[in-house]
Amino acid sequence: MNRSRSLRLVRALYSLALYLALPAILYHLIWRGFRYRDYLRRWPERFGFFEPPSSADRPTIWLHAVSVGEVNAATALVEALFARYPDHRIALTCFTPTASERIQALWGDRVWHGYAPYDLPDAVARFLNRLRPSLAIIMETEIWPNLYLGCAARGIPLAIANARLSARSLHGYRPVRRIMAGILETAAVVAAQSELDAERLRSLGARGEAVAAVGNLKYDMEVPPQLFVRAVQRRARIGTRPVWIAASTHADEESAVLAIHRRVLASHGNALLLWAPRHPERFAPVIGQVRATGWRIRVRSSDGEPDAACGCFVVDSLGELLDFYACADVAFVGGSVQPVGGHNVLEPAALAVPVVVGPHMFNFAEVAELLEAAGGLRRLPDIAALTDAVLGLLDDPVARHAMGHAGAALVATQRGAVARTLDRIAGCYRPIGADRRP
DSSP states (O other), rough: OOHHHEEEEHHHHHHHHHHHTTTHHHHHHHHHHHHSGGGGOOGGGGTTTTOOOSTTOOOOEEEOOOOOHHHHHHHHHHHHHHHOOOOOOEEESSSSSHHHHHHHHGGGGEEEEEEEOSOHHHHHHHHHHHHOOEEEEEEEEEEOEEEEHHHHHHTTTEEEEOOOOOOHHHHHHGGGHHHHHHHHTTTTTEESHHHHHHHHHHHHHHOOEEEEOOOOGGGGGGOHHHHHHHHHHHHHHOOOOOOEEEEEEEEHHHHHHHHHHHHHHOOTTOOOEEESSSGGGHHHHHHHHHHHHHEEEEEEHOOOOOOSSSSSSOOOSSSOHHHHHHTTTTEEESSEEEETOOOOOOHHHTTOOOOOEOOGGGGGGHHHHHHHHTTEEEEOOOOOHHHHHEEEEEHHHHHHHHHHHHHHHHHHHEEEEEHHHHHHTTTTTTTTTTTOOO
């Protein structure tokens, strides 16, 4: 059987499996909805039913960012697309309610926004037929067979931006590598975060001429000048005391955060923990756990700001993490003690905040290695070592300054991925009338 027939067969079996899994998918939506109500809303969009955008005469550039992290990574790229293609509509999709809220907070009516469809053939067809994008950009490496092949069948050039592929993911794809090659080769542009990511994506089947290592878009993040003004004002309310932040934590890391802060308080009785759980459904459990300790707690949604007396401030809001990084002395970034693979360590580093993480950083391997080599990040093997690192940095302002400066300098030297990504896209997408400035 040749590869084309094999791909059609596997695609049919894959689609059948998705249809058979629909009851479980719907159950998962309902289950998530009990913990986070927004999962119960806008279901038709997930199956390709939505009101098409108006002004159909304008070409549409569609960018998909699955969750909040990808939306944040895409921010500078979206702004650059506005500038490069001013006569286009920009359409943004995502999969999670938190990402949807972030998109609307960042761009409002400047973009058309909806949920991306499940990768069912009819849902994908409805979505593409209604939106009619002239260019598709997928953030990171979301590989959905029906979506990719649907774009290819309609002649829609598809670019993968900020593409990454861990060694673990590559190994997981090994049994279906030939099939993945038939899907990945439809991508006109694969803008990889690093040479290592580029090599892995080529070995998985992306076309060699389509792949280029352009750098990580997250290095191009813009820091609003007002952020530092807000940080100074917040520190004035907090007072002159040690402040550390536990950011993007997961459920299995919460006991570790509590244990670290107990040790911190034993040495610095007036220290403040800023705590930003990764997912909204963890907000209430974290608040409950902190209250059970007897520490004085304040909460972003109900109390507004930390004050000079609280021992823990829970950031139960979205899109404000940068603001709270900016007023911390030390940042612990979660997803790294629990084997999730880590989260974005560039945000605190860009703000000259020293970063500590656990051992599991496989989703951000190159970034973590670069920051660690530069001296802006410490990767620790366990909770005891993490605790010692947080305490040591809170006790040593010289070391904190050196780490923060090293991290910020590394971020500054790595910028430029947005421009390089746009240049790669321009090579496969030249609409009539588009602004094609170099």
